[in-house]
Amino acid sequence: MSLPAKKAANKGYEQRLKEVIPGGAHTYSRGSDQFPANAPQILSSGSGVYVKDSEGNEFLDFGMALRSVAIGYAEPSVNNSAIQQIMSGNNLTRASMIELEAAERLTSMIASAEMVKFTKNGSTAVSAAVKLARAYTGRKLVLRCSDHPFFSFDDWFIGSTVINRGIPDEISRMTITFPYNNTRALENILDEHGDDIACLVMEAATTEEPAASVFEQGKSYLNDVEYLCKKHNIVFILDEMITGFRWHKYGAQALYNIQPDLTTFGKAMANGFSVAAVAGKRDIMSLGSIDETGQERVFLLSTTHGAEMSGLGAFIATMDFYENHDVIDHLWSFGKKLKNLINCKALEHGLKENLIASGFDCSPSIVLKDREGNVSMPLRTLFMQEMLSRQVMMPWISIAYNHGDKELRHVDHALDQSLITLRKALDESIDKYLIGESVKPVFRKYN
Ligand SMILES: Cc1ncc(COP(=O)(O)O)c(C=O)c1O
Structure with a gap:
């Protein structure tokens, strides 16, 4: 045994993890x-x-990898699909067949999604949605729900929490918050800041049922949010990282009958494989495209591993499993x-x-x-x-x-x-x- 290996063997795993990984894991909740x-x-x-x-x-x-596994660990059909993609090269020089299949599958399932971009983590998907919204509206402020615990590790979100060390005040001030299930409170915020707000970011639900609409009988608070966003030309971003493939197989938006402008998915969509996505309306998503001659460009998610084939193979197999069970x-x-x-x-x-x-x-x-x-x-x-x-x-x-x-x-x-x-x-x-x-x-x- 080498000296470092001997030294390591004498210590507990927790100590070893903390010595080489800040926080001892790659998510604080671990x-x-x-x-x-x-x-x-x-x-x-x-x-x-x-x-x-x-x-x-x-x-x-009952932790299930921070809710990213909704079938079970090492589900054979998902693993086999991922392995098949690994055997096909796993990451190629141009877009891959599985990349097209995955994008067509997601846009065919989610009613509000006309285009999609895949990435590896939920945080990067939500931050990409925020960037798109700012580019689309030309506004700076982000309005995020204060009753929902987490949206992204990026500065626009963490700067609005108590752990804001390392984030300039100017950035923190660009994110403001609103409470869940209170249409009137949201209305007041929008009356004051509406013209400066690029997007509203929230989950459809966490622990509480959406309340009844204050505007229309038979509708819910979520319909009110959609209506108010439209009224103020604010991009409605629904974070379906958790609700996505748990509340309903076509997203909580299908259950609650809402049409967000942009939606973010991740976690359970590939049964533990690293796949996340930002999806939504064509006129917003296509700001990241390269086709419109003369259009000023938005540098939307562009990552070497964003469309890694094993993950997308796992996504397709996970969706198949959902269809068959x-x-x-x-x-x-x-x-x-x-x-x-x-x-x-x-x-x-x-x-x-x-x-x-x-x-x-x-x-x-x-x-x-x-x-x-x-x-x-x-x-x-x-x-x-x-x-x-x-x-x-x-x-x-x-x-x-x-x-x-x-x-x-x-x-x-x-x-x-x-x-x-x-x-x-x-x-x-x-x-x-x-x-x-x-x-x-x-x-x-x-x-
Ligand atoms: C609602 C929500 N959005 C975004 C994220 C970030 O996802 P990821 O950890 O894949 O970056 C999380 C993670 O816990 C989440 O719960």
């Missing part, structure tokens, strides 16, 4: 401050809805059962006020509250810790097609035991039962 002390420090493989750590310990996973129905029905199970167990253990599963059935959320009724990170940590010691990794709930009855029984059993500890901890002290530090919010200014 960091050690997001998991309890008994969580596996590193994972080696995933199959279906199970992941294995470096020692071969298996965990039932009731993936969406399963996500909604399994999520409903899981939510009911968690809430019933909480009730049985006298934790009705402390452990609450709520939100959309296809994307439930879990809230942990202390005795005073305040959302509690230490109690959340203890919940994750106890579930992990029963081989269930539940940092949040992301459902996949491969979650089934066997997994529900496993969760049932794990909850029964874990909630005994939670009850005791609430009666005595949470700290007494926590074996390490509490998890912390990703969006905090200081470490």
